[in-house]
Amino acid sequence: MVELDGDTHAVSEAYDARRTxxxxxxxxRVLRFGNAEVTxxxxxxxxxxxxxxxxxPSHAAHGPLPLPHGGEGF
Incomplete structure (x- = not known):
């Protein structure tokens, strides 16, 4: 999951930590970037x-990474 954080996330760090x-x-896997970083x-x-x-390389030897909750690929 990629998330762009605006100014409101500065005051909701505890919520973001629980959600992450x-x-x-x-x-x-969560990737979080600030709006200023993106722009x-x-x-x-x-x-x-x-x-x-x-x-x-260690994952390549074992095949593709599994989807969350064992979901099926395309």
């Missing part, structure tokens, strides 16, 4: 997202 823990418990460094944000989607 829940999503990670469901098998999702000021869109290429860097895109590179971080690409890097997160690229399996490491």
């Amino acid at each position: 823990a829940f999503l990670e418990g469901e098998g999702y 000021g460094n869109v290429e860097g944000v895109a590179a971080a997202i690409r890097a997160a989607l690229t399996p490491s």
Whole structure:
């Protein structure tokens, strides 16, 4: 899951932490970027997202990564 955080997230850190823990418990990986980071460094944000989607060599030996909750691929 990729989330862009606006100014309101600065005051809701506890909520964000609980939500992130829940999503990670469901098998999702959370990437969070601030609006200023996206508008000021869109290429860097895109590179971080690409890097997160690229399996490491250790995963490549074991096949594709499972979907959250064991979902089926296409």
